[in-house]
Amino acid sequence: MTELMASPESVEEIRIHRTLTSSPAGLIQRRNVYTSHYPFMKQYRLTWNTASKAEKDEVVQLLRDTRGSGTFTWKPTGTSTAATFRFISESITWEAVSAGVYSLTVLVEETR
Numbered sequence: 001m002t003e004l005m006a007s008p009e010s011v012e013e014i015r016i017h018r019t020l021t022s023s024p025a026g027l028i029q030r031r032n033v034y035t036s037h038y039p040f041m042k043q044y045r046l047t048w049n050t051a052s053k054a055e056k057d058e059v060v061q062l063l064r065d066t067r068g069s070g071t072f073t074w075k076p077t078g079t080s081t082a083a084t085f086r087f088i089s090e091s092i093t094w095e096a097v098s099a100g101v102y103s104l105t106v107l108v109e110e111t112r
Contacts, residue, residue, distance in 0.1 A: 002065055003082070004074040006055040010047040011077045014107070042110045043088065044076065049103050056094060056102040063087055063106070071111055084111045 048055060066072050066087060075082040085108040094104035 002062060002070075002072045004059070004062060004072055004085075006048070006051070006058045008046040009049050010045075012045040012047070014043040014045055041112070042076075044085075044108050045105060046108060047103075047105045050097065051094075051102045051104055053100050053102065056104055059104060059106060060092060060094075063090075063092055074108070085109060086111050 048059075051059075062072055067090060069086070071084050071086045073082040074085050088107040088109050092104055092106050094102050097103050
């Protein structure tokens with residue numbers, strides 16, 4: 001299995017919610033998409049603000065290699081073991097900041 005080696009500069013855990021009900025007073029009740037008997041699958045936004053060309057190419061190639069149902073391993077910040085993840089979207093947002101320096105963002109989701 002492939003592994004994400006490029007270390008992101010920013011890791012943000014994302015929670016997905018859905019609206020269940022709204023009252024006449026305008027209150028909105030939200031709950032996790034997953035029901036209580038299923039463990040919540042963690043999602044992360046990984047950001048590199050000053051990635052080298054090699055780091056950008058690694059992430060882009062990993063997306064190409066795992067496109068569709070492919071998975072990869074990654075060790076989130078603050079954890080001692082690697083977990084299995086997949087890319088949420090089929091594309092990566094990136095831009096050239098300066099010569100050989102890139103800014104990119106990807107969304108990944110834990111799989112079980």
